[in-house]
Amino acid sequence: MNIVVLVKQVPDTAAERTLSEADHTLDRADADLVLDEINERAAEEALTLKETADAEVTVVSMGPDSALDAIRKVLAMGADRGIHICDDRLHGADVVTTAKVLAAAVRTVGDVDLVLAGNATTDGQASAVPAIVADLLGLPQVTHARKLTVDAGRVRAEREAENGEATLDAPLPALVSVTEKINEPRYPSFKGIMAAKKKPVATVDLGDLFPAADDAGFLVTRTRVVEAVPRPARAAGIRITDDGSAGRRLVEYLIAQKLV
Numbered sequence: 001m002n003i004v005v006l007v008k009q010v011p012d013t014a015a016e017r018t019l020s021e022a023d024h025t026l027d028r029a030d031a032d033l034v035l036d037e038i039n040e041r042a043a044e045e046a047l048t049l050k051e052t053a054d055a056e057v058t059v060v061s062m063g064p065d066s067a068l069d070a071i072r073k074v075l076a077m078g079a080d081r082g083i084h085i086c087d088d089r090l091h092g093a094d095v096v097t098t099a100k101v102l103a104a105a106v107r108t109v110g111d112v113d114l115v116l117a118g119n120a121t122t123d124g125q126a127s128a129v130p131a132i133v134a135d136l137l138g139l140p141q142v143t144h145a146r147k148l149t150v151d152a153g154r155v156r157a158e159r160e161a162e163n164g165e166a167t168l169d170a171p172l173p174a175l176v177s178v179t180e181k182i183n184e185p186r187y188p189s190f191k192g193i194m195a196a197k198k199k200p201v202a203t204v205d206l207g208d209l210f211p212a213a214d215d216a217g218f219l220v221t222r223t224r225v226v227e228a229v230p231r232p233a234r235a236a237g238i239r240i241t242d243d244g245s246a247g248r249r250l251v252e253y254l255i256a257q258k259l260v
Contacts, residue, residue, distance in 0.1 A: 001055035001150075004106050005046040005079070006117040006133070007039040009063050009070035013122050024225035025092045026123060028064070035070040038118030042178050044185040045148055046116050047078045053150070055113075056080045060105050062090060062098060068201065075196035076188035083108065087205040094221040095124070099132035104209040106137060114155065115175040119144050130177035140170035146181040 011017050011031035020027045046057045059074040061067045062085040071082040083105050090101065106112060115137070120127040134141035145157035145168070155174050159166045160181070188196070206213065238253065240246050254260045 001049070001053050001113045002109065002111060003046045003049060003055050003057045003114045003116065004109055004112050005039075005043045005057060005059050005074065006102055006106075006115065006130070007043060007059055007061050007070055007074055008036045008121050008123075009033050009061065009067045010036045010121055010123040019228050023092060024228040028066070033066055033069070035073050036118060036121045036123075038120060038122070038178070038180050039070075040074075040118075040185045041180060041182050042116040042118045043074045043077060043079065044183045045176075045178055046114075047186070048183070049114070049148075049150055050078065058083060058109050060102060060109075061085065062093075062101055062105075064088075064091075071201055072196050073188060075199045075201075076192040077186055078192060079199075081199055082201040084201055084203045085205070085209070086203055089206055090220060092221050094223060095126045095128045096132060096222065097220050099129045099136060101206070101209060102129070103133045103136035105204065106133070108204070108209070111173075113172050114150065115139065115173075117175070117177045119177040119179050130175060134175035137175065140174045142168045142170050142174060142176045145176050145178045148176060148178065148182065 010033065011026065011028060012034045015032040017031060018027045019025065043059065049055055050057050057079040058081050059071050059079045060083045061071050063070070065086060067086070068084055071084055075082055085101055085105055090097070093101070106115060115133065117130040117133070119130065121129075130143060131141055142155060142157045144159050146160050147158040149156045150172070153172050155170055155172060155176060157168045157176060159168060160179075240249050240253075251260070
């Protein structure tokens with residue numbers, strides 16, 4: 001079995017995040033960067049499948065030089081090789097461009113049986129990239145999986161819905177996106193960390209993935225942030241002391257604010 005797992009390096013959600021002054025995109029240079037939590041769980045699922053089947057796991061990530069750290073962490077966990085898409089022209093790429101580039105990288109792997117990804121990343125929360133990648137690759141998509149089994153050339157996943165549970169089934173090859181409930185990722189061992197340094201990582205750019213494309217016409221993003229301002233400080237509220245008229249005064253306030 002040939003498995004590809006898509007991962008992303010993101011700013012730590014516990015740390016302060018700021019926007020760059022130039023284009024109002026997330027300032028990653030001064031941020032504490034980590035492997036995205038849900039992507040890490042997708043990697044864990046790929047490695048669990050590797051342990052029960054004759055599988056090879058390739059980890060793919062798009063990002064600047066620092067994204068190599070995210071790839072190396074998954075290699076230390078047990079993946080076999082990596083593909084790092086690194087190109088300054090992809091700065092600020094939207095979900096459509098990101099999906100196109102990731103799909104092109106997956107095609108370079110060859111005959112892929114399963115593509116795994118997190119259902120969302122903590123920086124963008126678009127939850128759209130896995131579905132677009134599946135569409136571009138012509139693969140059935142099984143999204144938001146909380147439990148996954150692969151057997152006899154098919155993938156089966158359980159999904160938690162608002163009104164209950166659903167079971168999805170699809171033939172391989174397929175793409176599956178997972179939620180944070182699917183597993184608990186393993187910690188890389190010292191032996192795995194040392195072995196990861198010797199595992200192959202191919203670095204590619206737009207020219208490698210789209211050799212016939214016109215670089216000048218490559219549409220990286222379809223939106224542009226023209227202004228960003230800090231959230232205003234929270235104003236002090238109005239405290240009403242109950243002297244027998246609190247109820248009336250509260251209603252008057254709500255009416256004045258057009259809330260009732």
